[in-house]
Amino acid sequence: TVEAAIPFSTLRFDPNQDEQSWGFQFSRRIRRKNEDTYWAPLARHELLHKMSRAGTITGFRGLRAGRNLSVKPYLSASRASGSLEESGAGDSGFDGGFDVKWGVTPRLTLDGTLRTDFSQVEVDQERVNLTRFSLFFPEKRDFFLENAGTFTLGDVTERNVRMGSSLREFTLFHSRRIGLDSDGLPIPILGGGRLTGQAGKWGIGLMDMQTESGGTRPAENFAVARLRRNLGDIGDVGAVFINRQATGGAEAFNRSYGADLNLRLLRNLSVNAYAAGTSDDGQGEDWAGRASVSWRDALWDASAFVKQVGSDFAPGLGFVRRAGVRHGYATVGGHPTPDLPRVQEVNPYGEISYVTDLNGLLLTREGSAGLDVAFLDGGSLSLAWANRFERLEGDFAVRAGAVVPAGDYRFDEWSARYGSSSGRPFSASASLTAGGFFNGDRTTLELSALWRVNEHLALDLFGQTNRVDLPEASFDADVYGGRVSYAVSTRLFLSTFVQYNAAAEELVSNVRLNFIHAPLSDLFLVYTERRDIAASRVQDRLLSLKVTRLFGF
Numbered sequence: 244t245v246e247a248a249i250p251f252s253t254l255r256f257d258p259n260q261d262e263q264s265w266g267f268q269f270s271r272r273i274r275r276k277n278e279d280t281y282w283a284p285l286a287r288h289e290l291l292h293k294m295s296r297a298g299t300i301t302g303f304r305g306l307r308a309g310r311n312l313s314v315k316p317y318l319s320a321s322r323a324s325g326s327l328e329e330s331g332a333g334d335s336g337f338d339g340g341f342d343v344k345w346g347v348t349p350r351l352t353l354d355g356t357l358r359t360d361f362s363q364v365e366v367d368q369e370r371v372n373l374t375r376f377s378l379f380f381p382e383k384r385d386f387f388l389e390n391a392g393t394f395t396l397g398d399v400t401e402r403n404v405r406m407g408s409s410l411r412e413f414t415l416f417h418s419r420r421i422g423l424d425s426d427g428l429p430i431p432i433l434g435g436g437r438l439t440g441q442a443g444k445w446g447i448g449l450m451d452m453q454t455e456s457g458g459t460r461p462a463e464n465f466a467v468a469r470l471r472r473n474l475g476d477i478g479d480v481g482a483v484f485i486n487r488q489a490t491g492g493a494e495a496f497n498r499s500y501g502a503d504l505n506l507r508l509l510r511n512l513s514v515n516a517y518a519a520g521t522s523d524d525g526q527g528e529d530w531a532g533r534a535s536v537s538w539r540d541a542l543w544d545a546s547a548f549v550k551q552v553g554s555d556f557a558p559g560l561g562f563v564r565r566a567g568v569r570h571g572y573a574t575v576g577g578h579p580t581p582d583l584p585r586v587q588e589v590n591p592y593g594e595i596s597y598v599t600d601l602n603g604l605l606l607t608r609e610g611s612a613g614l615d616v617a618f619l620d621g622g623s624l625s626l627a628w629a630n631r632f633e634r635l636e637g638d639f640a641v642r643a644g645a646v647v648p649a650g651d652y653r654f655d656e657w658s659a660r661y662g663s664s665s666g667r668p669f670s671a672s673a674s675l676t677a678g679g680f681f682n683g684d685r686t687t688l689e690l691s692a693l694w695r696v697n698e699h700l701a702l703d704l705f706g707q708t709n710r711v712d713l714p715e716a717s718f719d720a721d722v723y724g725g726r727v728s729y730a731v732s733t734r735l736f737l738s739t740f741v742q743y744n745a746a747a748e749e750l751v752s753n754v755r756l757n758f759i760h761a762p763l764s765d766l767f768l769v770y771t772e773r774r775d776i777a778a779s780r781v782q783d784r785l786l787s788l789k790v791t792r793l794f795g796f
Contacts, residue, residue: 311346312796315763317789319360325773325783340434342386351440351447356386359422359432359452362787363767366753367427369744371709371720373685375639376564379411380419380427387418390439393448394418394469396483396503397561401513404537404546407572407596410562413531413552415501415519416485417562421452421465431455433462446471446481453490461489465560478506478514487559497559498522511540521558529553531563544590547573554601568606571597590615608632621664629656633681642746645716647681654679668695683713701728721745734759748777763793 318339340358347353361384372378382388397414400406422432435452448469456462464487471481485499501519508514516534535548554567576592583589591614598607613627632653639647656678663670671692678684691705703726710719724742731737740753756768767789773782 310796313344313763313793314341314796315343315791315793316341317360317791319362319787319789321362321785321787323783323785325781347438348440348442351438351442352390353436353438354386354389355434355436356432357434359386359434360789361386361422361429362785362789363755363757363765363769365738365740365755366751366771368705368724369722369742369747369749369751371707371722371744371746373641373680373709373711373720375635377562379417379562379564382418384418384422386437387421390437390448391418393439393446393471394450394467394483396469396481396501396517396519398533398550399505399515401515401537401539401546403578404513404539404544405574405576405592405594406535406537406546407548407574407594408550408570412564413533413550413562415483415499415517415558415561416467416469417560420487420560420562422454424460430460431457435465444473446473446479456491461493461495462491464488464490467560474506477508478504480504485558485560494524496522496524497557499558499561511538513537519556519558521556523555523557523559526555526557529555529557531556542579543575543577544592545573545575547571551601565598567601569599569601569603585619586616587619588617590617604634605632606634606636621666623660623662625658625660627658629658629678630654631656631679635681639681641711641713642718642720645711645713645718647683647713650682652679652681654681665693669693680711680713683711685712686710699730702726703728719745743776748775749782750774750776760790761792764791766790 316339318337320337338358338360340356340360342357342359343353343355345353345355364383364385367380367383370378382391394416395410395414396416397410398406398408398412400409422430424430431454433453433455435450437451438447438449440447446469448467448471450465450467452465454463454465466486466488467483468485469481469483471479473479480503482502483500486496487498488496499519499521501517503517504515506514514534514536516532518530518532520528520530522528531550531552533548533550535546537546538544548571550568550570552563552566552568552570556563556566572595574592574594576590578588578590580588591612593612594610596607596609597605599605609629609631611627611629613625615626616624618624630653632651634651635647635649637649639649641647656676658674658676660672660674662672669692672690674687674689676685676687687707687709689705689707692703694702696702705725706721706723708719708721711717722742722744724740726738726740728736728738736755736757738755738757740755741751743750750773752770752772752774754770756766758766760766767787769787769789770785772784774780775782
């Protein structure tokens with residue numbers, strides 16, 4: 244018997260309607276307490292929502308399994324203009340390609356793509372970087388997001404435990420390095436394939452992607468092989484091999500390889516470790532490793548790790564925020580549930596982070612103490628104080644005209660954040676950070692709000708303002724933005740995303756229209772513009788139309 248869920252709220256009841264006249268596709272049998280059984284007809288245009296209020300359909304007979312194969316071709320047209328287009332960085336014209344998905348087994352899926360296109364993906368959110376290191380931008384493309392955890396190896400985190408680091412600090416595989424340059428501009432992807440899933444106790448992840456050449460940039464091949472062995476209730480162990488290599492006669496290459504172990508012991512203890520190496524035709528070979536342990540029980544939570552990243556450790560398909568360092572971290576805290584009005588849990592804690600170079604010279608030290616409060620209504624409050632030491636081995640140009648000289652710096656920082664429950668129609672958060680900034684001061688204020696007006700309309704606003712005062716210069720670095728999402732129906736969606744980076748004097752607009760013209764088949768109309776406010780010119784403007792159609796076999 245095959246069962247399918249249909250929500251109670253979409254049904255029209257007619258006790259005089261029998262099963263045979265509607266057929267098993269468009270009816271539902273309902274039994275109420277102390278009443279007879281009724282068959283409720285369901286119109287063809289009505290869709291499934293609120294599965295918690297669903298019923299079941301039974302009676303399917305003589306069904307045959309399909310090949311579990313789907314093909315989704317696409318056609319697209321685009322028109323680009325602006326200063327980047329005039330310099331040869333843009334692209335216009337017609338294109339086409341397709342994606343293929345095949346369920347090799349019930350737990351193993353093969354995905355293929357030819358002339359992969361991501362024109363419908365929303366632009367990245369602008370951010371202000373006041374650090375000496377690169378920022379991590381998350382993946383947004385559907386093809387790489389699907390089963391992305393299969394390929395993960397890096398600074399993993401444990402839920403409800405402060406771990407001092409995350410994949411935003413170190414990950415051996417970051418799919419944004421495929422098909423995007425360092426500025427986030429697209430690089431044409433010729434195609435590729437991915438096999439992910441389970442085979443017995445083994446988790447399997449295989450990927451191969453090929454990009455096209457352009458200008459002085461050679462075509463490249465990206466290959467990833469990931470295996471993970473399930474050890475039952477105690478965890479897993481795995482290994483990965485990654486190869487990035489220029490094709491078409493070029494010899495440049497970068498290879499990464501590693502192994503990891505993740506254990507869950509004594510119900511409350513987690514142990515995570517990895518070791519990784521890289522080999523690069525330009526930088527040579529180097530390695531990195533990390534071992535961490537964390538504990539969380541009904542009252543206490545604690546964690547610690549040690550990590551080393553070699554100076555020449557450079558994964559061509561990963562992200563490493565800081566190389567050439569040894570990093571130690573430890574934290575301990577409690578999370579009692581006091582008998583206080585509207586308070587669910589309080590979490591006082593202390594932590595210390597200690598970073599040296601490979602010869603043991605102190606580069607960064609941060610000791611902090613804080614208090615997190617979780618409220619019964621879903622809101623949260625965080626208060627923290629930190630004392631920091633930073634050693635600059637060279638001048639740090641925060642921005643043009645604002646340079647922090649090389650030297651040793653000690654300063655304090657305070658922060659407070661409150662966020663209301665995200666489960667309510669209207670939610671908001673506010674955070675304030677103030678204190679020292681090397682040889683000056685910094686104040687950062689962040690605000691965000693989300694209002695789900697109704698089932699059709701949602702408004703999302705955010706803003707960050709930074710005030711930096713240094714002996715040589717003072718400046719503001721602000722980012723503001725907002726998103727409006729409107730669902731005309733369950734098949735037609737419109738979203739507008741506008742953001743302004745005051746530091747770069749840049750305005751970015753992204754408007755997307757999505758019409759689902761058939762199941763899992765879309766029509767996208769996307770307009771993106773990046774405008775240089777200071778120069779009063781459009782850097783790039785792109786209008787694209789994309790149509791997909793799913794065929795199942």
